[in-house]
Amino acid sequence: MENLYEATVERYRKYVMPTYAPKILFVRGAGARLWDADGREYLDFATGISVCNLGHCHPGVTAAIQKQAATLVHVSNLYMNEVMPRLAEKLISNCFDGVVFFANSGAEANEGMFKFARKIGNATGRNEIISMDNSFHGRTLATLAATGRAKYRKGFEPDTPGFKQVPFNDIEALKSAITEKTCAVVLEPVQGEGGILPADPEYLRQVRALCDEKGILLLFDEVQCGMGRIGTRFAWQSFGVEPDALSMAKAIANGLPMGALIVKRKYAETLTPGTHASTFGGTALVSAAALAVQEAFDRENVLENCRTQGEYLRTRLAEIGKKYSFVKGVRGMGLMIGVVLDREAATLAGLCLKQNLVVLTAGETVLRLLPRLNLTRAEADEGIARISAALEELNTLIQKG
Numbered sequence: 001m002e003n004l005y006e007a008t009v010e011r012y013r014k015y016v017m018p019t020y021a022p023k024i025l026f027v028r029g030a031g032a033r034l035w036d037a038d039g040r041e042y043l044d045f046a047t048g049i050s051v052c053n054l055g056h057c058h059p060g061v062t063a064a065i066q067k068q069a070a071t072l073v074h075v076s077n078l079y080m081n082e083v084m085p086r087l088a089e090k091l092i093s094n095c096f097d098g099v100v101f102f103a104n105s106g107a108e109a110n111e112g113m114f115k116f117a118r119k120i121g122n123a124t125g126r127n128e129i130i131s132m133d134n135s136f137h138g139r140t141l142a143t144l145a146a147t148g149r150a151k152y153r154k155g156f157e158p159d160t161p162g163f164k165q166v167p168f169n170d171i172e173a174l175k176s177a178i179t180e181k182t183c184a185v186v187l188e189p190v191q192g193e194g195g196i197l198p199a200d201p202e203y204l205r206q207v208r209a210l211c212d213e214k215g216i217l218l219l220f221d222e223v224q225c226g227m228g229r230i231g232t233r234f235a236w237q238s239f240g241v242e243p244d245a246l247s248m249a250k251a252i253a254n255g256l257p258m259g260a261l262i263v264k265r266k267y268a269e270t271l272t273p274g275t276h277a278s279t280f281g282g283t284a285l286v287s288a289a290a291l292a293v294q295e296a297f298d299r300e301n302v303l304e305n306c307r308t309q310g311e312y313l314r315t316r317l318a319e320i321g322k323k324y325s326f327v328k329g330v331r332g333m334g335l336m337i338g339v340v341l342d343r344e345a346a347t348l349a350g351l352c353l354k355q356n357l358v359v360l361t362a363g364e365t366v367l368r369l370l371p372r373l374n375l376t377r378a379e380a381d382e383g384i385a386r387i388s389a390a391l392e393e394l395n396t397l398i399q400k401g
């Protein structure tokens with residue numbers, strides 16, 4: 001009989017483009033748990049990079065997928081399906097008044113957001129977008145140009161024109177970068193890939209005022225920090241600063257691919273028939289999953305739990321971190337948590353995995369924790385115990401030199 005793990009590794013090696021280098025084969029997930037092909041159980045503090053925010057195979061979402069899969073999966077946007085506008089209504093009822101365009105990924109949602117900004121800006125001869133150093137907006141050519149980390153663009157030159165970066169959380173730098181060509185400023189309210197770096201709330205207020213003064217659009221990329229991750233349904237609500245448009249993706253449908261762009265009501269007529277489209281965007285199946293996610297948020301006290309467990313995890317990890325000189329601090333909001341080290345975080349991530357805890361890194365030196373938002377206190381404690389053991393092991397390795 002074929003060994004599933006070895007056979008899968010071989011199929012990857014032979015037939016899958018090697019843009020990733022995965023080592024573990026997961027075969028099942030439930031709640032905060034994952035199981036690999038050998039039956040080993042893991043606690044998941046990565047949630048597929050903030051995608052399965054309600055945990056794996058959430059019963060309400062699974063039931064909605066099963067029901068919709070047996071009813072109507074896809075008809076394209078040339079026809080209506082009844083689920084997508086219900087989802088749009090639900091999202092808007094919890095955001096600012098506006099309209100939604102559905103896509104399939106974060107990069108695609110951002111592309112739509114940049115097209116939206118250029119469509120408005122071009123009417124007055126403005127089409128440049130300012131983004132932030134250290135940001136991440138996706139891997140398509142335009143979102144790469146907006147991404148403030150040059151290493152991702154290397155080899156894919158020429159850069160798509162119309163984007164430039166300024167230091168994050170620096171209002172003077174932004175002021176000096178704005179020209180008569182600027183149509184929009186885009187930022188992540190909490191930078192994710194860059195290292196779990198929250199915006200300073202005062203900075204965000206100043207950016208909003210500056211954009212208003214100059215007639216520039218303010219765009220938030222909430223792909224990673226949105227959908228409850230930092231303790232409010234939309235990230236802007238944690239800062240009390242409303243953007244003109246926002247993008248989201250990852251967790252909208254708890255694992256099925258969906259991206260979305262929300263723009264304020266006054267911009268509802270910007271992208272009109274023929275100006276933007278997506279074959280799969282807002283398909284009935286994925287919309288049903290996303291609607292079930294919204295219903296779970298309403299019913300299951302998800303946001304309050306995220307804030308409480310997030311506060312608990314960050315406090316406990318900060319206490320534990322004080323024992324080790326190589327831990328520089330703990331930062332983040334809600335359950336978007338970064339443990340900042342004075343060295344590469346990959347070794348610590350590997351040691352967590354040895355403790356059967358799935359984690360991520362961000363930037364080079366940050367251990368990134370993105371557990372499910374409905375995490376229990378017992379699971380939080382279990383995670384803390386495993387991270388403590390991994391830190392202790394790293395300490396021993398460092399001592400040994």
Ligand SMILES: Cc1ncc(COP(=O)(O)O)c(C=O)c1O
Nearest residue numbers: 105106107136137138192223224
């Ligand atoms: C803030 C942010 N924007 C955009 C993206 C791109 O999303 P996707 O991989 O779904 O295209 C990511 C992905 O990590 C992200 O974190």
